[in-house]
Amino acid sequence: MAEFLQFTITGISVGVVYALIGLGFALIWKSSSVANLALGQIVLISAWFNYSMLVDAGLPPFLGLPLVIVFAIFLGWVIERVALRPLITQPILSLIAVTLGIGYFLEGLITFIWPLSTAGLGEAAFFPKSAINIGPAVISQEYLWIIGICLLVFILLTLFFQYHKMGIAMRATADDQMAVQACGIPVTRVFSTSWMFACVVAAIGGVLISSIGSISHGLVDTGLKAFSVVILGGLDSFIGAIIAGPVIGLAESYGGGYLTRYLWAGVRDIIPFVIIIIVMVIKPYGLFGEKRIERI
Amino acid sequence: MSLPCGVRNHTYAEDTAIVRTRTQWVLLLALLVFLFTMPAYLNNYWLGVFNLIGITLIAATGLNILIGYCGQLSIGHAGFIAVGAYTSAIITTRFDMPFLVGLIAGGIMSGVIGIIFGLPSIRVKGFYLAISTIAAQFIIMWVISQWSWTGGQMGMQVPFASIGNFVFKSGQSQFYLIIGITVICIFLAKNLARTRVGRAFIAIRDNDLAAEVMGINLIYYKLLAFFIGCFFAGIAGSLFAHWSLQLTPEQFSFTDSILYVGMIIIGGLGTSVGPIFGVVLIRLLRETLTNNVVPYLEKSLTFLPSGFASGITPMVFGLVIVLFLVLEPRGIAHRWNLFKSSYRLWPFSY
Numbered sequence: 001m002a003e004f005l006q007f008t009i010t011g012i013s014v015g016v017v018y019a020l021i022g023l024g025f026a027l028i029w030k031s032s033s034v035a036n037l038a039l040g041q042i043v044l045i046s047a048w049f050n051y052s053m054l055v056d057a058g059l060p061p062f063l064g065l066p067l068v069i070v071f072a073i074f075l076g077w078v079i080e081r082v083a084l085r086p087l088i089t090q091p092i093l094s095l096i097a098v099t100l101g102i103g104y105f106l107e108g109l110i111t112f113i114w115p116l117s118t119a120g121l122g123e124a125a126f127f128p129k130s131a132i133n134i135g136p137a138v139i140s141q142e143y144l145w146i147i148g149i150c151l152l153v154f155i156l157l158t159l160f161f162q163y164h165k166m167g168i169a170m171r172a173t174a175d176d177q178m179a180v181q182a183c184g185i186p187v188t189r190v191f192s193t194s195w196m197f198a199c200v201v202a203a204i205g206g207v208l209i210s211s212i213g214s215i216s217h218g219l220v221d222t223g224l225k226a227f228s229v230v231i232l233g234g235l236d237s238f239i240g241a242i243i244a245g246p247v248i249g250l251a252e253s254y255g256g257g258y259l260t261r262y263l264w265a266g267v268r269d270i271i272p273f274v275i276i277i278i279v280m281v282i283k284p285y286g287l288f289g290e291k292r293i294e295r296i
Numbered sequence: 297m298s299l300p301c302g303v304r305n306h307t308y309a310e311d312t313a314i315v316r317t318r319t320q321w322v323l324l325l326a327l328l329v330f331l332f333t334m335p336a337y338l339n340n341y342w343l344g345v346f347n348l349i350g351i352t353l354i355a356a357t358g359l360n361i362l363i364g365y366c367g368q369l370s371i372g373h374a375g376f377i378a379v380g381a382y383t384s385a386i387i388t389t390r391f392d393m394p395f396l397v398g399l400i401a402g403g404i405m406s407g408v409i410g411i412i413f414g415l416p417s418i419r420v421k422g423f424y425l426a427i428s429t430i431a432a433q434f435i436i437m438w439v440i441s442q443w444s445w446t447g448g449q450m451g452m453q454v455p456f457a458s459i460g461n462f463v464f465k466s467g468q469s470q471f472y473l474i475i476g477i478t479v480i481c482i483f484l485a486k487n488l489a490r491t492r493v494g495r496a497f498i499a500i501r502d503n504d505l506a507a508e509v510m511g512i513n514l515i516y517y518k519l520l521a522f523f524i525g526c527f528f529a530g531i532a533g534s535l536f537a538h539w540s541l542q543l544t545p546e547q548f549s550f551t552d553s554i555l556y557v558g559m560i561i562i563g564g565l566g567t568s569v570g571p572i573f574g575v576v577l578i579r580l581l582r583e584t585l586t587n588n589v590v591p592y593l594e595k596s597l598t599f600l601p602s603g604f605a606s607g608i609t610p611m612v613f614g615l616v617i618v619l620f621l622v623l624e625p626r627g628i629a630h631r632w633n634l635f636k637s638s639y640r641l642w643p644f645s646y
Contacts, residue, residue, distance in 0.1 A: 035423035037371070037430075086622045092422045093369060097561050098621045100371070100554045105614025107551065108607045115603030221434070224550075227427050235423075264442035273431035280416035280428045 005137035007253045013143040014209070015229075015249020016150035018272075021205040021222070022229035022241040023157065024198035030174040030236050031194040034084060034095045038103035039202055040223025045106055046072055046203030047210040047219055048114045054121060061126040068203055076199030080192045088191075107220070118216035127211055146208050153204060154242055157197075161238075170194055174236070221269065225252075228272035232279050234289025244287065248272055300640055314486065331475055335468040343467040349579045350474040351536050356559050356571040357485045358528025363557065364566035365489055366521035367501030368417050369426045372433030373529055373556045378548035379436060380406040380530025381537040382446050385454045388538075390445070395457045399534045406530025407523040409436070414522030418515050421504065433553055441545040451544030454537045464538070474535055481528060486568040488524070497521055501566070551610065558617040564629025573628040578613065585609050 021043060028036050036042075049071050053064035083098050127142035161167040172180045173190045181187050202223070209222060229248050233240025248271075256268030285291045300319075305311040315321055335343060359373050370376075383405040384398035393401075413432035417425050440446045457464040457473060464470045488494050496517045499507035508514050537543055555578065563574025590605050620627065638645065 029423075035426065037426070083618050083622065087625075090621075090625060093363070093367070093565075094561075094621050094625055096369060096423060096426055097557055098618055100557060101614045101617030101621065103614070104551065104554055104558070104610050104617060108609065108611030108614060110607070111603045112601065112607030112611060113603065115601065115606070220550075224430060224434070227430070231424070231427060264438075266438060266442060270435055270438045273434045276431040277413070277416065277428055277435070280420060280424060284416065284420040284424055 002136040002138070003257065005135060006139060007257045008250065009134070009137070009139050009143050011250035011253025012246045013146045013150075013212075013249070014252065015246035016147055017205045017209045017245075018222075018226045018229045018248055019241050019245020020150050020153060020208075021202050021226035022233070022245060023154075023238060024200075024202040024205070025226065025230050026235065026238060026241050027170075027194050027198045027201070029230075031170050032084075032173075032191045033092070035092070035099065036198065037096060037099045038079075038106060039226060040220035041103040041106035041110070042072075042075065042199055042202045043206035043209075043223040043226075044215070044217070044219040045075070045110055045206075046199075047206040047215045048110060050203075050207045050210065051114070051119055051121065051215055054126075055119075065126075065207070068207060069200055072199040072203035073196045075203075076196035077192060079199075080195035084191070084195070085188065088188075118214050120214040121211055140212075142212050146212065149204070149208060153201065157201070158238070166190075166193055225269075225272040228276045228279075230286075231276050232286055234286030236290055237286070237288035240286055240288035248275060251275060312490070328479070331479070332472070334475075335471050340467045343471050345579065345583055347467075347471055347474050347539055349575055350471075350478040351532050351539065352556075352559070352579060353478050353571060353575045354481045354535070355529050355532035356556055356563075356575050357481055358525040358532070359556050360560045360563075360565070360567075360571045361485060361488065361497070361528070362521050362525030364560060364570065365494060365501060366497040366518065366525075367421075367504075368414070368518060368521055368525075369422065369557075370429040370522075370525065371426050371550075371553050371557060372413065372429035372431075372436070373525075374548040374550065374552040375433035375436035376406045376410055376526040376529040377533040377536065378440055378545070379409050379526075380533025381543055381548070382440055382452075382533075383530065384534035385452055385537045385543055386445055388455060389452065394459070395538060396459060398538075399531060402534035402537075403527040403530035406533065407527040410522040410526025410529070411519050414519055414526075417518045417522065430550070430553075433550055437545055437548060437550075440548075447543070449545060451542060454541050454543060456541070457535075457538035470539055474539065477531065477535065481531065482568070482572070485528075489568060493517070493520065498566070555613060558613060562616060562620045562627055564627025564632075567627070567629040569632060570627055570629040573632065577628065578616075581612065581616070582609060585612060 021039060024042075025036055025039055028034050046068055050064065050068045053059050053067050054061065057064070059067070079102055083102055084095070087094055087098055127145045131138050131140050132144075133139075161171055169180070169185045170190050170193065172183075172185065173187055177187060180190075205226075206219060210219065225248070229241055229244045232248060233242075233244030252268055252271045255271040259267050279286065300317055303316060310316070315324055334346065338346065355373060355377050359370065362368050362370050380402035384395075384402035387393045387398040387401050388395060409432075413429060416428040420428070441449055446452060457470070462469075464473050489498075496507070496512045499510065499512055500514065500517055500521075504514060536547075540547070559574035559578050560571050561574070562577060563572065564570030585608060586605075590608060594600055594604065624630065
């Protein structure tokens, strides 16, 4: 029972981070129908930047973390401006391939600047580490902090999309690009903003997940696993991502906890990908996704 | 098809021939003679480079059929190559079967796995399919790195390729084997694109609904594209296994899958010469970067960080992919066609 509860809490906390990263994907997909496959690398580079700020430069968290946000905004702006803007009317294949190219480039950049293969935040970790008891289970406090922060970000994003002018413009762009352009909304600025937002939420996800584990190349796979969240939840649905995230996290956690002794090691890392294949075959547009009807 | 001035089609056989004029025959034969005499001018190191180019070219040709002709985006190609490599290695080492059996079995096994992971393509396309092929890559590599038959993380040793009593041990003989198979594969791919199957693929790429309305069996042709594309990958994998003699799961990473997509985009999607240009460019770029540029820069600029040597190659490749997509989305093949037509028309550009 204690074990089960422990798996549940860790599963949910990892899952909400996946949901956060997946949200970063859905943001861009919704507004500009670009599939951002460089998400994993963006997560990794933000985690490393955070490491540089907190450990190498020795900044306190209240200074370092805002700098990570600024860095992510800058990254999103540069990517959109340099690589995506010239390709606005191109077929989806080019749009996917260009993000693959960006990912490849970022991967090189990461090895270039941070040649360490793995690192932990160590002393600079900003969540209290002390364990607390929930019923029979002993759980490290960081997991609860992560769940809390993710929920806060979800609420802020929802409020932004509901009430802020830019948020409304972004939803409108997702709905009908032409109509929005005719209304005088600068679509290019909407694209740019959605990339910045996506990078920021991916960066928050990266910082959170690296604060419980370590920073290593595995974070790229974490970014890729976040795709299972958007696939399960439906590509264009925020609610879907928020619900599917914990589901994936729990599946991973229970699978890792209970299946490893029957199957090979590392089964935990494969579960999100197996879920992708299953969802693809059974219900390709996800739980809440909108099925697009095509016309010739 | 643009033909040189004065060349006319008098018969159907003439119309469908790949090589039309005497100049083309001469150039083609010159290229083949050059290819097959290459071991005479190259040392063992460069032969190795060209062996790798040949192997990569087979895989890229398969991927080009899948992405360039049929429009089914696959970002798990390295995984399918791994299936072919390990199948061939297991068949030759654990069952003591001859190399040719391993080669064909590697191709077929890879094709079958490709069909299984291509099943989502019946219902989805574009980004969804890209994600499911990424999932395929990770699932395949997980199985390979854990299964006892494949040697797990330690990998496995593979014998030299052999046909009958002849063992392909020296660099030259391996070169002839690989280049021979590469030429056959490119010829097959070139012809495939002109058959009913190839035209069905192109129709599916351009608009799958319209293709279905015209009477093309979507399920059959999409899965066939996956089978053929992955069959080529399996052949490439088998050759790679018997060429490198050592297989480990790290040799088939996700970044390699991305690079394969990058290569055929740089070369030009949906053209038969595209993969050749892309693969040769990327492989030679890697050789010059790691052997000439990086040591030179590291010697002359002492302040470079230690990650420079391993980080510069992916950075340059990523940059090349992005720049090609932004500046020349139709790839080198398009430039090549422009060059050919301007050569043919010179000095009158009309």
